[in-house]
Amino acid sequence: MQLFFEQSLNGLQFSLTLFLLAAGLTLVFGIMDVINLAHGSLYMVGAYAGALVAQRFGSFWIALxxxxxxxxxxxxxxxxxxxxxxxxRDHLAQVLATFGLILFFNGFVTWVAGRSPLLMDIPPQLGGYIEIIPGVPYPMYRLMIIVLGIAVALGLWWLVAATRIGMLIRASSERREIVSALGMDVTKIFALVFALGAILAGLAGVVIGPIRSVQIGMGEQVLITAFVVIVVGGIGSIRGAFIGSLLIGMCDTLGRAYAPLFFKTQFSGQVADGLGATTASFLIYLLMALVLIVRPRGLFPSGR
Amino acid sequence: MMFSPTPRKLAALAIILVLLAVPFWAAASGSNYVVTFASRIVIYAMVCVSLQSIVGQAGLVSFGHSLYFGLGGYVVALASFHLGEGIPLLGWSGSNEALVVWPLAMAVCAFAALIFGALSLRTTGVYFIMITLAFAQMVFFIFVGLKFYGGTDGLPLNARNLFAGQRIVDPVTFYGICVACLGLVMLFCWRLSRSRFGLVLRGAAASERRTLSLGFPVYAYRLAACVMAGAMGGLAGALWANLNRFVSPDMLSWLRSGEFLVIIVLGGLSSPFGPIVGAAAVLIIESVLSGWTDRWEVIFGPFIVLVALFAPNGLWGLLRSRRS
Known part of the structure; x- marks a missing residue:
């Protein structure tokens, strides 16, 4: 039972990190109709910038x-x-151009920071443990990520649902031409949304730095997962991205925790490990395939 | 009929001549490197021709074509592995005969494409891109997890397959087989694109609704296209496994699917010669740059971006524009 609570919190933490990425991805796709494979590279850039600054100045609070x-x-x-x-442009051109960007960013970051992974320390103020559920001590830093993720989700919801800018964002995602014809500068809205997405990706990168190693290729793994999230949730919808993040994050984390345990009861050591690892990596794609088969446009299809 | 030398016809002729000249070049240079490198280009061209047959005319952007490439390779490797170890696989003792395992690889890939295609084709646009990626990732993780077959480390083949009972030791012979297979695949795709089948696919890409109302079962046509592309991709994978005498989950990696897309767009989507040009360009650029600097991605990445932005019809497309 303790394992379950701990893994659920880990799942929540992973879900909310995913959400930071998926929110930007889904906004950029929903509004500009652009597939941005390089979104994961921005995450990597955020993590590297954080790690390098933290190494130089020795403080997470400057690095952030x-x-x-x-x-x-x-x-x-x-x-x-x-x-x-x-x-x-058509999706093929977008996939291609942003694929090229991934290669560029990977090469460029290797050039600047070297090939070996960087390590980032957890800020000492958040180094301790908290018993949020009695009997389950949980790292404060991970708890901070959860709180941060929820705050960002609420902030985004407020921004999109209750402000003038949010209204323009929603309007542009539904009828770009009409917003433009009403005299709004759609290009500026696009630039703003892309910058917002980049900042969220960077935020995800820098907060994840201290709990995972900062390395080349970290962006691609998480990018594919974030794509799974927005496709499951329905592209263009913030709510879909949030629900999708929770589904995928929980499914992945609990799968990784329980699949090996399950197979250990059925098979011998090495076979069980292999099966467990495969099933864990496999689950989210299976979930996505199932969702798309039942609902080809995701759980919460956006207006368009 | 008179032969009117347009730039495209001349380029096609030049490509065929270069492909045929490679063995002589290799004999003159006295090293196997040239012919091995050329085999790599030919196999890459083959898998890309198969991908092009669905992306180019049917407009179905598959981001998971490495699935068939890798699966075809693994069929060959597993057949050889089980024969070598003397462990029957589902009652079959395995085989090392190319005329058995290569068609088998194609059949397995065609079956996989039937299943995955039937599910993927329920979606459209960006969802199709993502679901094909998801299926490829699923198969990737299956082979990563199969520790019995080497997992991430991959599985070496003891020897190349026998071809009609003969061993293929000479790299030039193997190259010849690859070129012959590529020729067949290209001919098939070219005939297909000229047929009613190709016309229906192109019509459905331009307007699905109109094609449907003309009475064509668009879904069935697209599925058939996916199955054929899968089978041809599997053949390329089988050859790749033979070329390297090694398979690993790396053949299934999503980066490889991306590379295939780069090749077909760079080469041009309109002609089966496009992927040959694209594969040659990408592999030569990669090998030159990576020999020159280990940070070759910093140059190659922006190059791909430029192609995507400024040459949507690819290198082959540049030729056509010069004629008119």
Whole structure:
């Protein structure tokens, strides 16, 4: 039972990290109709910027804002130089261009930071454990990620549902041409949304840095998972991204915890390990395939 | 009929001549490197021709074509492994005969494409891209988890397959087989694109609704296209396993699916010669750059971006524009 609570909290923490990525991805796709495979690279850039600054200045609290600023700048540059030319192009061109960007970012970050993984320390103020559920001590840092993720989710919901900018974002995702015809500068809205997505990806990268190793290719693994999330949730919908994150995050974490245990009761050691690892990695794709077979446009299809 | 030398016809002729000249070049240079590298290009071209047959005319952007490439390779490797170890697989003792296992690889891939295609084709657009990726990832993780067959480390083949009982030792002979297979695959795809079948696929890509109302079962046509593409991709995978005498889950990796897409777009989607140009360009650029610097991705990445932004019809498309 203790294992279950602990793994559920881990699942929640993973879900909310995924949500930070998926939210940006789904907004960019929903509004601009652009598949951005390089979104995972922004996550990697955030993590590397954080880790490098933390190494230099020795403080997580300097690294956090620095990473956000770096990813925001990289995101804005990316939008200006490349993404802007991909609006309205077919998906194949977008997949290709952003695939090229992944290669570029991987090469570039290797150049700047080297091939070996970087380590980032958990800030000492959050180094302890808290018994949020009696009998289950849980790391404060991971708890902070959960709280942060919920805060961002609420903030995004408020931004999209209750502000003028949010209204414009929603309107552009439904009828881009009409918003433009009403005299709004759609290009500016696009740039803003892309920068917002970049910052969220950078935030996910920098907060995950201290609990996973910061390495080349970290973006791609999580990118595919984030894509699974938004496809399950329904592309373009923040609510879908949130529910999708919870489904996928929980399914992945609990699968990783319980599948090996289950197979250990059925088979001998090595076979069970292999089967367990496979099933755990396999589950989220299976879930996605099932969802798409039943609902080809995801759980919460957006208006378009 | 007069032969009117347009740039495209000349380029096609030049490609065929170069492919046929490689063995002589290899004999002149006295090393096997050239012919092995050329075999790699030919096999890559083959899997990309098969991918092009669904992306190009049917407009179905599959981001999981490495699935068939890897599965075809694994069929060959498993047949050889079970024969070598003397452990029957489902009552079959395995085989090392190319004329048995290569068609088997194609059949297995065709069956897989039937299942995965039937499910994927329920979705459209970006959802199709993602569900094909998801299926490829599922198969990738299955082979990563099969520790009995090496898991992540992969599975070496003891020897190349026998071809009609003969051993294929000479790399030039193997290259010849690869070129012959590529020729057949290209001919098949070319005939298919000229047939009513191809016309229906192109019509459905332009307007699914109109094609449906003309009475064509679009879903069935697309599924058939997926099955054929899967089978041809499986053949390429079987050859790749023979070329390297090694298979690993890396053949199924999503980065490889991305690479295939890069090749067909770079080469051009309109002609089966496009993927040959694309495969040659990508593999040569990769090998030159990675020999020159280990940070070759910093150059290659932006190159792909430029292709996506400025050359939507690929290198082959550049030729056509010059004629008109």
């Amino acid at each position: 804002p620095a990473a956000l600023i770096v990813t925001a700048l990289v995101g804005m540059l990316l939008e200006r130089v490349i993404m802007r030319h991909l609006y309205g």
